[in-house]
Amino acid sequence: MSKLHMSRRGLIKTGAIGGAGLALPTIFTSSASAFTNEPTGSNVVLGFNVPQTGAYAEEGLDELRAYQLAVEHLNGEGDGGMLSTFSSKTLQGNGILGKRVDYVTGDTQTKSDVARAQAQSMIQKDGAVMITGGSSSGVAVAVQGLCQEAGVIFMACLTHSNDTTGKDRKKNGFRYFFNAYMSGQALAPVLLNAYGGDRQAYHLTADYTWGWTQQASIQAATEAVGWGTVANVLTPVGAGDFSSYIAPVLNSGADVLVLNHYGADMVNSLTQAIQFGLRDKQVNGKNFEIVVPLYSELMAKGAGANIKGVYGSMNWNWQLQDAGTQAFVKSFGEKYGFPPSNSAQTAYAQTLLYADAVTRAGSFNPCAVVEALEGFEFDGLGVGPTLYRAEDHQCFKDVLVVRGAENPTTEYDTLEIVEKTPVEQVMYAPDHEMFGGAEATLGECNPGA
16 A cells, blocks of 8 residues: 655655554643633534535535444444544544544535534534534635634535635645546546547536636646637526526537536536437537536436436545445445445545544644644545645545446446546645645634633
């Protein structure tokens, strides 16, 4: 197994990873300084803030299932899941630092103001020492900012915008999920091989931070391999009916439609594009193609046969064969009766990563947790060796390129993995212009009270 090392310009794989493989943080746990919601009793409260209604609800509900499973495993219930495969061996199923893990939940409705209000209530009323969740980058950026102000840790879940660990990065915030730039770098070579370099793309883009950075990343990556860009049209989240946006594609001269949509929006826009007959057409002497840059199993299930042959990228997939994936799929499947989505895996992994960091630091103090996570190298949670980069709190690991399966055997294997893009291909400098340039900084850790 490879070990990830960080230079200012990116990652280099060397050597072997073993055990926890880390020095403990230097922050002393005996510090008398108070911090927000310091646990004083026999339990500790985590806040799970996910969309349970709205366009991204399916993703949010699967995140919540995984959060609940992670709490069970941390408390010594169930089969332990990834606790046995995680390269860091600090978690023993006795809670976090001996305190039983409890949790509170909220419905973000995929609205930033609602999400902030929910998180604030969790912190102020429920005593949450860590907030996690979200299925929208707009929500993630908003809640991350709140957590920075409040002095608690934010472990972002499903957020793919470059901005989360780019221009809006925060010292108290961490992201395990990959980002839009990584999707572009992984997808472009595969699209070039599949469809050739002389292509004209038409983008439909969700009108918020994720859609903007996703579109910019895919456009830059595909133009670098010879594609042209005909148009980029912004669409509202939760539009439902995208027919008025799809109709103009027919006479635009484009031969590829890129759907920078997620959740139910992607299901609806892809379905309507198929109904318009786009994939049955030839334009510029080529078969018309559709690309969905960011996939999830839940979206694929919702879109059904419409995704056959459609390329996209993922952070993780339940069909991977590593020990961590197999352990998580077994635990999740036995509890819920179906495989987990990559949203669920991210939620589960972030919960374990937080608990592990607290344990290694010997403290719930957010600044001790920050120090424990910065530069943390680990394995055993799926995909492979992973690094939490210190400069921007972004995880770096291999990226999956997937395609809608032509002959799925169940409703759960509708996507097939076509490439595991090595981390070196998707890495970038912390001061990359798409991530805020040299002006983007984490700032200082805020312990709060």
